[in-house]
Amino acid sequence: MDAVSSRSANGVGTGGATVRGLQCRECGQMYPTEPIHVCELCFGPLEVAYDYDAIGNRISREQIAQGPSSLWRYKLLLPIEGDRIVDSQAGFTPLVRAHNLGRALGLRNLYVKNDTVNPTFSFKDRPVSIASTKAVEFGFDTLACASTGNLAGAVAAHAAIAGLKACIFIPADLEPSKIVGAQAYNPTLVAVDGNYDDVNRVCSEIAEEYRWAFVNINMRPYYSEGSKTLAYEVSEQLGWRIPDHAIVPIASGSLFTKVWKGFGELVKLGLTSPGTPRMTGAQALGCSPVVTAYDGHTLNVEPVKPKTIAKSLAIGNPADGYYSLRIIKESGGVACAVDDGEIVEGIKLLARTEGIFAETAGGVTIGVLKKLAESGVIDPDELVVAYVTGNGLKTQEALTGALIEPIQVRPSLRAIEEALALRAEPAAAVA
């Protein structure tokens, strides 16, 4: 398949608009589909609004099944209006029936969505697939973001595929090794000298001044829609069912709110039987503004200064924190945080039970899953899906000192037998 494909994925052409426009989440004002993200009236965030009747006329389980084995099989549910897609073949990652982990936690119906195996090893390839496709559609020549890790890699790779320039902003004090996974794709890398708040402010100003596609600023309404595919896939992989309970990590809350939106759309379109999942948000204790608000019974999120090994979730002032809290409340889920030790334990538990090596964000999800299973918040028979969104090779330093050391031996059969106590247990020897 062409990397930048001018064939429409799924055999679905662009005739018949499925997108109504952008709509303000606060005041409801409609806007045309342009690279804008803020309502002119109330400065509220904009979101893509669809014509579900038009989509309903064209979409079906069969039509989806005929599509490519990537997130583009759901193109009709994505805000794409042109023919050209930027295709990294992201998505359609495994949904693992987690028997071993389930047994360890006393859960009989547990699944893990293994999104560690995307092209740049995190779920960020999903939103960035959409953001880069829209950037091409809008005629931008530069794809930009501010990131300390996963988003940087996804943006740099998709810019490479699309033939766009990539411009990536990082805080100057970031260790260079953090960004190698992005540097490999040859982006322009800008280290901004200043504290975290300075970097946030200056990037917001850049997005205002320059005609660049800043994926999580002016492209955010489109970007965030890509995460809905994590709901579509899970449902399709479950045989078009809605899980009882989804455990989703929260940084800005974009992923969390879009997984909820995705399940809701499937029900609205009659692609699944009615039902809503309980939506549970997982955060690291060292950066848990949403959990703090949840525990305090308020929808007001107080910004915090992050201090956690889960760097990919370290957003102290989450744009979608308020919306995430509303969903948690409406869906009957909870918000829960785990400390750094529990995150490391979560990573190790998932690896040794299911053979999946996740980064710290996955440790947060599994840590929270374990905590809620043990405290009875999760029922043993609930159909639970734990979202594991990034690859462990990205945060290896988080496991320093927490893993078993190799057994040192001399190069002799005898020495190895002794070290492994093979002679002592003849029954365990190779048959």
Place this chain on the structure above:
Amino acid sequence: MAKQRMKFTFPPDLVTQPLIYNMGKEFHVVTNIRRANVSRDRGWMILEISGGDAEIERAVTWAKDQGVRVDPIEGDIVAG
């Protein structure tokens, strides 16, 4: 004339102060509040400040010195 959109978050001791009024008196800036949520012990405000670049900067620095937290309306932009 520049315009900047931002979010002000007020700590409890500032919630009852006429801070926006004072800022307009102290500096040559015009404030236009678009959305706000103020309760007895906390509050936030999403507003647009217009004026000269340097004057906006001075006004915002002053607000921060008073104890206001100032953020982009987009929330945190540096992502993982």
